[in-house]
Amino acid sequence: MSTPEQAAAERIRDANVRYHDAAAASYDAKWGINLGATGQAQVRAKLEKALGGWPGEPFEHGLEIGAGTGYFCLNLVQLGVLDRATATDISDGMLDALRRSASDRDLAVDAIRADAERLPFEDASFDLVFGHAVLHHLPDLELSFAEFARVLRPGGTLAFCGEPSRYGDVIAAAPKRGAQLVAPLWRRAVGAPERPAQARDGRYGDDLEWEVDVHSFAPGTLGELVRDAGFEDVRIRGEELLSSIYGWTLRSLEATADPERVPWSWQSFAFRSYLALQRLDTALLEPRLPPALFYNLVLSARKPG
Numbered sequence: 001m002s003t004p005e006q007a008a009a010e011r012i013r014d015a016n017v018r019y020h021d022a023a024a025a026s027y028d029a030k031w032g033i034n035l036g037a038t039g040q041a042q043v044r045a046k047l048e049k050a051l052g053g054w055p056g057e058p059f060e061h062g063l064e065i066g067a068g069t070g071y072f073c074l075n076l077v078q079l080g081v082l083d084r085a086t087a088t089d090i091s092d093g094m095l096d097a098l099r100r101s102a103s104d105r106d107l108a109v110d111a112i113r114a115d116a117e118r119l120p121f122e123d124a125s126f127d128l129v130f131g132h133a134v135l136h137h138l139p140d141l142e143l144s145f146a147e148f149a150r151v152l153r154p155g156g157t158l159a160f161c162g163e164p165s166r167y168g169d170v171i172a173a174a175p176k177r178g179a180q181l182v183a184p185l186w187r188r189a190v191g192a193p194e195r196p197a198q199a200r201d202g203r204y205g206d207d208l209e210w211e212v213d214v215h216s217f218a219p220g221t222l223g224e225l226v227r228d229a230g231f232e233d234v235r236i237r238g239e240e241l242l243s244s245i246y247g248w249t250l251r252s253l254e255a256t257a258d259p260e261r262v263p264w265s266w267q268s269f270a271f272r273s274y275l276a277l278q279r280l281d282t283a284l285l286e287p288r289l290p291p292a293l294f295y296n297l298v299l300s301a302r303k304p305g
Contacts (some may be wrong), residue, residue, distance in 0.1 A: 001182070007185045007215065008067040008139070009139035009140055010031055011091065011186060011211075012112050012139040012140060012211065012212065012214055013115065013198070015211035015212050016090060016091070016137055016212045017090050017091055019091035019209060019211070019212050020090075020091035020093060020094050021094070022090065022093070023056065023093075024069065024091065024093030024094050024096065024097045025093075025097070025209050026259060027069050027094070027097065027280075028069055028071075028097070029183065029252075029259065030189060030254075031071075032271050032274070032296060033039070033069060034069045035070070035071070035074050035075060035078070035101060035105065035129045038211070038275070039071065039075050040079050040255060041077055041229055042075075042275075043071070043072055043075040043079065043189050044075075044079060045282060045299060046072075046132070046161040046162070046239070046274075047076070047081070047159060049161070049239060049282075049286070049298045050159045050160070050161055050235070050237070050298040050299060050302070051157070051159060051235075051267050051300050052209070052235055053158070055081060058079060058080055058081055058082060058083045058261070059082050059083065059127050059128040059157070060083050060084065060127050061082070061083065061084045061085075061120075061125070061126050061127060061128070061154070061204075061220040062076065062081070062082040062084070062085050062086070062126060062127070062128040062129075062130060063086050063121070063125070063126040063128070063151060064085070064086070064088065064110045064131055064132075064246075065088060065116050065127045065128055065129065065130070065131040065132070065134050065144075065148070065160075066089055066116065066131050066132075066133075066134030066137060066138075066209050067087035067088060067089075067094070067095070067098055067111070067131075068089060068091075068094045068097075068098070068132075068133075069097040069098050069101060069136075070097070070098035070101050070102060070109070071184050072130065072131070073085050073087045073098070073109060074098070074101055074105065074109065074122070075127070076106070077108075077109060077148065078107065080206070082128070083229060084108075084110075085108075085109045085110070086109070086110040086111075086112060086126070087109050087111045087112070088111075088112050088113070088114040088116075088119070088261065089112065089113065090113060090114070090115055090116075091112075091113075092113060095112075095113060096112045096200060098111050099111050099117070104179065105199065113147070115259075116134070116138050116144040116147060116148075117138070117139070117140050117144050117147060118147070119121045119147045119150075119151055119227075121151045122151075123150055123151065123152040123205055124154065124156075125151050125153070126151055126152055126153065126156060126204070127152070127153050127155075127156045127157065128156065128157050128158075128159065129133050129148045129151065129152050129156070129157075129158050129159075130157075130159040130160060130161075131160050131161075132160070132161050132162045133161075133162035133163065133194070134160070135160055135163050135215065136164055136213055136214065136215040136216060137212050137213070137214065137215075138214075138215070138219070139214065141223070141225055142225070145225060145226065145228075145229035145231075146229055148229070149229050149230050149231065149303055152303045152305065154305045155243055155302065155304075156301060156302070156303045157300065157301075157302055157303075158226070158231055158299075158300060158301045158303070159298075159300045160296040160298070160299050160300075160301070161177050161239075161296070161299075162271075163222070163296060163297045163298070163299070164213070164215075164216045164217065164292060164295065164297075165216060165219070165238065165292060165293075165295060165296065165297050166215055166216045166218050166292070166297060167292055167293055167294075167295075168216060168244065168294065168295035168296060169216045170198075171241070171244055171245060171248075172244065172295065174245075175246075175248040175249040175252060176244050176248055176249075176252045177289065178249065178252045179248075179252030179256075180189070180252065183252075183253055183256040183257075186253045186256075187256065190257075190263055191263060192257035192258060192261050192263065192266075193258050193261055193264045194256060194257065194258065195255070195256055195257055195258050195259070196258055196284050205226035210234060217297055218292060219236045219238075219291045219292050219297060221284075222236060222297060223236050223299075224284070224298055225299075225303050226244055226299065230303070230304070231301035231302060231303060231304075232301065232302055232303075232304055233300075233301055233302040234299065234300075234301045235299060235300045235301070236279075236291055236295025236298070236299045237286070237291050237297070237298050237299075238289070238290070238291030238292065238293060238296065238297055238298075239281065239282070239286055239294055239295075239296045239297075239298055240278065240281055240295045240296050241285050241289070241293065242277045242281055242285070242292050242293060243274055243277035243278040243281050243288075244279070244294070244295030244296070245295075246274060246277050247274050247277075250270045250274065268279070270287045277279070281294075
């Protein structure tokens with residue numbers, strides 16, 4: 001008979017599967033995921049922040065945890081960071097989307113359904129374990145980090161980006177509320193009708209979103225978690241402040257409209273202006289402010305050699 005903690009963890013896993021399966025078809029459009037030059041530049045910047053610089057040589061074999069539709073993994077393959085890539089997720093819908101994108105670009109990636117807490121790989125199989133916006137979905141972080149350490153080779157690298165900070169949740173709340181107030185005016189201005197009832201009823205998985213975001217992180221607590229798993233050289237930095245406030249405003253507005261009817265002109269403007277604020281954050285704020293103030297955290301560490 002399962003304990004209450006095990007039952008709660010199983011509910012979180014089930015919600016993650018159902019949410020990401022439902023969201024897979026529209027996920028790239030919703031989050032502005034790009035697998036071209038723009039996406040590669042974003043991923044390069046994130047990895048450089050996490051590692052403290054660009055890796056001098058490609059990693060022989062990288063394992064992505066919670067790869068989703070392939071934003072991080074496929075862009076890293078195209079950037080030449082990985083000689084070989086294995087992408088894992090617990091959602092078949094997400095992995096199917098990743099496989100299609102990889103096939104469209106003639107990229108060789110192994111896509112395997114796997115739970116981060118029970119990885120189906122031998123010890124010391126990879127020299128990079130990485131992920132983007134995934135740790136906050138995992139029910140048991142201690143067990144997951146123990147698995148990351150197990151499958152890494154001695155001297156291997158751990159790198160995770162896009163993890164919400166504790167303060168980030170506070171940052172996101174205000175633009176979400178403000179956007180709801182002005183959404184009818186915005187829809188009228190851009191000519192987008194209100195989101196259809198079937199979408200509000202869960203067609204895109206939105207009704208499960210609150211169930212799958214189970215953690216936010218303080219930098220010190222996250223660093224302690226990584227060290228307790230046996231890693232060293234732990235590095236944690238913050239990213240996105242102005243761009244996160246702006247981005248949540250945009251996403252909250254767009255969430256009220258029919259996603260098929262939001263004009264391309266608006267989507268292009270929103271994406272380009274968001275990227276401009278990302279660059280401003282990177283150049284001006286991230287080098288000067290403590291990580292805890294930012295919406296997202298990036299981290300890296302090394303398994304002792």
